[in-house]
Amino acid sequence: MLTTNPETRPQDITIDRTAGVMKILWLDGHTSEFPLRWLRANCPCATCREERRAAALAVADPLRLTAAPPPSTEVTGAEFVGQYAIRLTWSDGHATGIFPFAALRASCPCPACNPEGAPPLVMD
DSSP, rough: OOOTTTTTTTTEEEETTTTTTTEEEETTTEEEEEEEEHHHOOOOOOHHHHHHHHEEEEEEHHHHOOOOOOOOOOOOEEEEETTTTTEETTTTTTOOOEEEEHHHHHHHHHHOOOTOOOOSOOOO
């Protein structure tokens, strides 16, 4: 599916590993900067969404323990998914999250787009 809305169509995407951000220049001229840590915390894949739900339940049940290491926030690769999304590969091998451009634009963390801070990428 081709996205024709200039607000949700990227002109350029840069992942700055040193700064820990993914920058998107949208076709309408707006620039969004997403911290890699935020992208990983908001990964839209089913596994990550389920883990966030379980973590929310853990707040209500403090006896729940986890021994897993924290997810990686280092991007090792990226690829387009059609013309509507980008898939990021993280250094821990996780690569199932597909980040739709429309959802990224709606979650732009800049004060002009979201004065109260970036909303979650997907509602869990």
